[in-house]
Amino acid sequence: MRVFPAFAILLVLTVFAAADEFAPGSKVAFLGLTFIDTSTEGAYNGVRADEAKRLTLLENLVEDRFRKEGMVLMDLAPISETLENTVNPANCYGCEVRMAKTLGADFVLVGVVQKVSNLILSMNLVMRAVETGKVARARVVDIRSNTDQSWTRGMNYILKTAFFKE
Template identity: 70%
Template sequence: MKRLLSAACLMLLASSLSAAAAEGTGKVAFLGLVFLDTSTEGDYNGIREDEAQRLELLEEEVRKRFLAEGYDLLDLGPIAEELENTVNPADCYGCDFRMAEKLGAEYVLVGVVQKVSNLILSMNLVMKDVETKDVTHARSVDIRSNTDDSWLRGMRYIMKTAFFKE
């Protein structure tokens, strides 16, 4: 009976945390998006300016949507140097949580756009509860075409289907 009661309490707590995240409340440390070029093109030609601009475009899209949904996106100034020295905040052995804690965030938000080829890209966005270290929202999507429109369509799909139900 105690196990059943404990499990019920944990489920209630988890649903209340997810409900708070779904309602658009809370302080979020959005650590940005990382571009990983695993195609051979990047090895030969380096970073393409249009892809760097697209990454900025996506970051702005994410910021606008989270602000519109009522989240408080925290100023990253206090962790700017640490963030700049982090290759990938989405894969850094907990540095994302440590940076978010320094900011007093309730949630940390990170994402990756991976270029497999000039035709195939994969993107993901993950939001985690800083206190519990649990993932509250996450989605990954593969896109075809390396254009502003395809990148925006992919990120909007992620936010629409996993973060903000429309």
């Protein structure tokens, strides 16, 4: 008789866990990556062209990988004005989930690259289930060196270890 309650609890937990799992065919609203420069260099010199290019490089890398894994990336046109007026979709008190819900997405994906210095950068990628708002996947890595190769290596590590098992 004690087996049934344990089985019922396990079944409920499995159903809740499955609700936040994603699989090929899942609709993902990728709202892009935000670059935050808290370095002294950024305070004095502003945005660097090479770092802006790297951010685009990473966004393309993420999009390509999600498509390769069979995910459906949502068209952001219906929320473009809201997204354009959002400074950081990764830190907007749930606005990213609301925008993704408007699109009919299953998941919302946002990320940040923070430059601490020209040597130390931190990047993160977070995916939330739109239905629950709960984190489905996430990872943060610190990288050393401000180059295309180091940025790409950092994001590939995030994708490989937290999102898609190779």
